[in-house]
Amino acid sequence: MNKKWLLSLIMAAFVMFLAACNSDEDSAEGDSEGEGEETQQQEEGEGEGEGEQPEMPEPDLEDVPDVVAEVNNEEINKEEFESAYEGSFQQMAMQSQMSGQELDQDQLKQQTAESLVGQELLTQKAEEEGYEASQEEMDKTLEELAQQNQMESKDEFLAALEEQGMSEDEVMSQLETQVKVDQLVASEAGDTEPTEEELEEAYAQMEAQQEQMGEEGGEMPSYEDAKPDLEEQVKTQKEQEATQKLVEDLREDADVTVHL
Template sequence: MSKKWILGLLFAALLALAACGNDEEAKKEGQDKDQKQEQKAEEGQEGQEGGEGEQAKMPEPDLKDTPEVVAEVNGEEIKKEEFESAYKQQFQQAAMQAQMSGQELDQDQLKQQMVESLVGQELLIQEANNRGYEATQEEKDKILEDLAEQNQLGSKDEFMAALEEQGMSKEEIDSQLELQVKMDQLIEEEAGDLEPSEEELKQAYEQMKAQQEQMGGEGQGEVPPYEEMKPQLEEQVKMQKEGEEAQKLMKSLREEADVKVHI
């Protein structure tokens, strides 16, 4: 497991957002939606006619040429083990998306995206440490509680127990929680007030409705009224803004940093 496991959740999401956030790609995805149903039907017929051997298989991550040190950021090494752990996690998502769209997964491109994400992550970690932020136990507990809720576990203690079952020590978990608090403080200081406006919330609501209509509303029913969705939209828009600020800061830090990429 990556030593930066909590931060990996954020940057995996940012990486996916960066990979598919292009407007043209989004439009193309919408245009391809109608073709997917036909493609699935054709694939189903081919599978029946040709047997299981002709059905598309999930690719395997190609990591045979990964160097021992994937990158260096201001003298700090990003090692093979950390890269491979993060890559395998992202690879699963990317492979599923590629299979659904009928496109071939470009592993070389995915590797470059992943190493750039890890470089950016390391730059933010170094900056957070350089600014001397402090993390209270209350702040660390809040992150645990949020993660427990996201993973549908009853309490932070249950979440801690689940992590320990995966081989993480309490000391390692506490260290990463402290780092996450510092990262949050860094983004908040850089971004300032991130509270979304009413206009931004309504725009997000309309986008949500449009996406569901584009997907045919399969098994979803109608989108709940705006007022009912407002708390969720506020959180969604705020997280998006935080992600954008993180990307800006990473770009700025990268311009001044000594970065060597070996993959």
């Protein structure tokens, strides 16, 4: 079976979302500890040479079993896990390198496995509910993925995937699954249009972050200028919350075994 590079692109975002959810739960504790660690690292780093960064770590996949998890008798195999893990690992490793904090690969492996379980639960539910993906919807998703990966067209994106050993038929099959899952999530999320109150609250949070960053944060945009981005941010947050709740509900009734 060819390496599922497209799956890694999709799952990296899903893993990052779950990682963000986990970090939000401990935000107060983490912020205070992080500030202290950052100060200590800055003090220690002053004498080590300016501009030096820790070496980029390598993904540790030696102990990954052939079957990483089972979800209602469907297996998540090692290849699927490694593809998803490598995609999220690259993003987290870059963040770790910039912050100077060591990346916890055991934790990331667990998050990746749980994300794959969540994706499988959503896929099974979408199939069970009979959702269908039109060619137009799949083409639209493909164009969006191409733009996200800074490619000019879906044809260029397909060519890049083919170089990674993934045929167009495989790509479209995975896109079909993803579109069905997106439809399921949209149905569960319902109306995600933000209210004016929600937008004002998001803008206030942006202002607070700007104040913390000081001059490094640049100039604060006006509410009207920031509004389009705020609308997208609030919509995405609502969809993520709906996804998380749906996965949690499905997990309660599912037969899931993780072998990590």
